Amino acid sequence: MAQQTEAVHRTPLTRDRVLRAAVALADDIGIEALSMRKLAKELGVVPMALYKHVSNKEQLLDGMVDVVVGEIDPPAPGSNWKSAVRHRILSARRALLGHPWAAQVIQSRSSPTPVVLAYMDSVIGMFRTGGFSVDLTHHVMHALGSRMMGITQELFDASPAPDPRAQRAAPQEDAGEYSYVMELAAAAAHDEGSVVGQGCDDQFEFEFALDLLLDGFERLRQQGWSSVGHLRGKTL
Structure with missing residues (x-):
């Protein structure tokens, strides 16, 4: 010793x-x-x-964030923008899930650290080199939000989902009041540790939403989408 x-x-x-x-x-x-x-x-x-x-401790926390973000895999060479972005975001999710405190600390920072900025720059660059305009990339980043770092804030993460077993024991008239909620609760195969809802597969739900976003971004890119017309329409 x-x-x-x-x-x-x-x-x-x-x-x-x-x-x-x-x-x-x-x-x-x-x-x-x-x-x-x-x-x-x-x-x-x-x-x-x-x-x-x-x-000080704030500088310590900044440095700890940099260590965690440094665990994110680098961009995969030669892949298209969608595969590259998906790979980076899912790698970010693995890194943050490996350190359960990291998401909280990242969200508490008043400004991004240089390592976080470099990661953000890399993700933005994947869209730009993938054929996205600056305008569309701007709105893409808003749509991704914290998902870019592999984390999300779920709407119902503080409340337990309805338990279908309890619902089956409830009077039929009560079951009809929230029929669609109960229908989903009964249909889902649930695990106990989920933040999305009791038993929902967090990783599956994250990837499901991420893929929907990426597919939507690609459609807008192909259409040559611009926010100009949309913003002009709002002012009329």
């Missing part, structure tokens, strides 16, 4: 080592429990040693 402790102290403390240790610690104890003091203890140093590499 003494030899292990000495080895830790002999390992140079670098910014990269601090950030990666912080990511691992947040994975282990949760982002709310992460502190500079706990991170220093994990690294076997005094807390002041961390401040040579990150000036």
Whole structure:
């Protein structure tokens, strides 16, 4: 044990080592429990040693975001825009799901870090080099929203879905009041851990919506769509 402790102290403390240790610690104890003091203890140093590499916790969080976003696969060479965008977004989703705290921290940043900006620039570039106008790309990015980072905010993620088993036991007149809701609840094959709805397959639902968006973007690109006519129509 003494030899292990000495080895830790002999390992140079670098910014990269601090950030990666912080990511691992947040994975282990949760982002709310992460502190500079706990991170220093994990690294076997005094807390002041961390401040040579990150000036405060906000800078630490920015760096942790960069580590996670750095795990996203690079663009696949030679693929068309749709395959390239799909691959990047699904890789982003895998990276963020691997660190359950990451989405919360990314959304809490007041401005994107350079690594996040580089990722955004890469995704935008896939649309531009794929034949999308600047105008259409602008609206495409709005439509993607947080989905570009592999995350979504679901409408009903705070409320449990209706349980079809309970519904079968309910009086028939109550079942008719929300018939379409109950029809869907009864038809879905549900798992317990879903944020979309009790038992919905989150990954399937994410890819389903992503593919709908990408197909729609392609149709607009082929049509030479422009927002000019739509915006002019609104002002008339």
